[in-house]
Amino acid sequence: MAGPLAGIKVLELARTLAGPYCSMILADMGADVLKVEQPGLGDETRGFAPPALEGESCYYLSLNKNKQGITLNLKTEEGKQIVRELVKDADVLIENFRTGTMEKLGLGYDVLKEINPRLVYCAVSGFGRTGPMKDEPAYDLVMQAYGGLMSVTGEADRPPVKVGFSVVDLTTGMYACIGTLLALWAREKTGRGQFVEASLLESIVSLQTYLAQSVMATGKIPGRLGSGHPNMAPYQVFESKDSYVVIAVTNDQLWRKMCDALGLDDLKEHPKFAVNADRVKNRTELIELMSEYARCRTTEEISTKLKEAGVPGGPINNIADVLADPQVIHRGMIQEVEHPTIGTLKMLGIPIKLSETPGSVRMAPPTLGQNNIEVLSRLGYSPEDIAIFKDKGVI
Template identity: 55%
Template sequence: MQALDGIRVLDLSRTLAGPFCTMLLGDMGADIIKVEQPELGDETRRFTPPTWDGISSYYLASNRNKRSMTIDLKSDEGKEIIYSLVKNTDVFVENFRTGTMEKLGFGYDELQAINPRLIYCSVSGFGRTGPERNRAGYDLLLQGFGGLMSITGEADGTPAKVGTSIVDMNAGMFAVYGILTALIAREKTGLGQFIDVSLLDGQVVLLNYLATSYFATGKPAGRMGTAHPSLVPYQAFSTCDGQIILAIANDGLWKKACQALGWEDLAGDDRFVMNADRVAHRSELIDLIQGRLSRLNSEVVYELLDAAGVPCGPIHSIDEVLHHPHVREREMILEMEHPIVKNLKVPGFPVKLSATPAKANRYPPLLGEHTDEVLGELGYTPDQIEVWRTKKVIGARPV
């Protein structure tokens, strides 16, 4: 058994925020029907390079546990198919620009009239209300618009983007949160509802303590590299053979670190006793620590601080993370069978449930791989399916 067994999701989303959301739902057992444009499919199928045995690595990363079908959403027959699917669908997910679904005849009001229990999740760049609602939204744009780039990078450098598409995936996780909440509410009311998730809203929420600090002081945070505005020392330092992270988040850890490293003079210095003092004298303390660590080997520092219970660690490259024994022990690398990709590996499940665990039931589907299967479940005959294929209402079978 999986927690979302019996929940059907009709997924009209593409790129990352929506597909990441539906993948997470599929991991927990939901039946995800991924609707794609005939012949072209989700645009991430063409996000290359890199490819893996000819298939986009970007697409492979966020589309497991789904069935793919191709439908021309602008055709009358295509609309008929969507309406038929909606009758027995629990969740509808889309991330088109504002107004597109309504023009196609798939707005919330139209679909809710067909199925009052339908949960309709709309993911967009700026949300479905407000003066910016018609703007296109992409991760990079929202990293800038939402303030993230203003606090990312070195203090004397230019704004930088986070190395991964954090805005998209964050919105996808909030969409999952909204959908699961709406499913619980439906058990009480018997009715579905509309969920409006935006990349921008998710980014504003991530500002969290930085937003509250601004309201408290009137001063917006700026770029600090790896440093923290409220904790010192809490950043990366160079050793004689690399770099190390010190995450000293309270005064007790500071005392332990000084004892472990033989820095009794720093521990007794009035400028550095309390965290507020260390923040006030940040530059002096950081210079002192950097000077001392630059003469030490990273492994020596790790051993001394680990033994004292002081949080510290390396800055791993992606390959070092993916091959780390702890990551492997946590089963965070999935190996999946795929008809084309040999030895497919993707990131695993970040949430471990003891009774209803996540599972990799399906590999990322080929374009339109399940079109005939899903249409057959709706009661359409093979002859009718072939007529639609001839008229290009649905796409060709995958080779």
């Protein structure tokens, strides 16, 4: 069954994480995505190894399924002309070059929209394409620091730490995807494409939500609470007798259920802890008392009691635990696809489920230049032309 974006053609001039993640979401939902890479080198994530499978970087593999791939040297006139040819019937172009690079190449939005007025041009950047920092480079780690995330991540008495995933890059990729889809929907009504932007800075600022609102309302700057939450307690990790366990109490009803389940009768109606506002106010004392309880019991014992009582909580799984989890497998989040050099390749599945037009894992990530001949032949170039392009370093 065709995905909801079947027939949409996407030209990806992006590398690393945010841009390729955006186009992979579109590809997973049925779009025809053509990834353009630099000859001989490719996307820089091809070099993010180890780990690797048969010479293919696992990092690269994770971001490029369901795409075709060609190589083009955009510093050559022939390479630029091929891009212009591809743009003629493209619906979307995604790029994450430094600000001004595409314009210097003669491939900026103002030029390409003249070739194809229906083109949705999505630009991904670090700080946005305008403003005093538009030319500054940015990586996920830099933006976790600059955007405030690291100031609230980690233990109060320890140095700031980054989140374990590249959450700023990934969020920016999702916002870029949302923006692209919105522009495609608008095109249905206007007949015209438009320029779409997503930046790492604006993405991480937008994720601050309740923290930012609290600062704007009160002027108080939040600090690091480890796994705790500034607005509720207990809502964090506790050390158990044998490992760690999460207990997530978000309201007073769950508080009473938790106390009954764990036998914490002396805390249940205690005036310091009976309501959430007081539990937050007296957080230090509460956590000390609950920590004493948790350290005397195993994670399994606490988790079982919480589950039976309907209180959110449980163990901290590692990544291997998650990938082997029966629920994760049942929901189709582990898929297999054939790769030209690796063979059967396990990949993550599609997180968005659609009943009538579901996404699917159809193709393995392309090897470097895998579809050069196919794509260039489709554009009308002869085998002799393609051989010349190869000799001249165009592809």
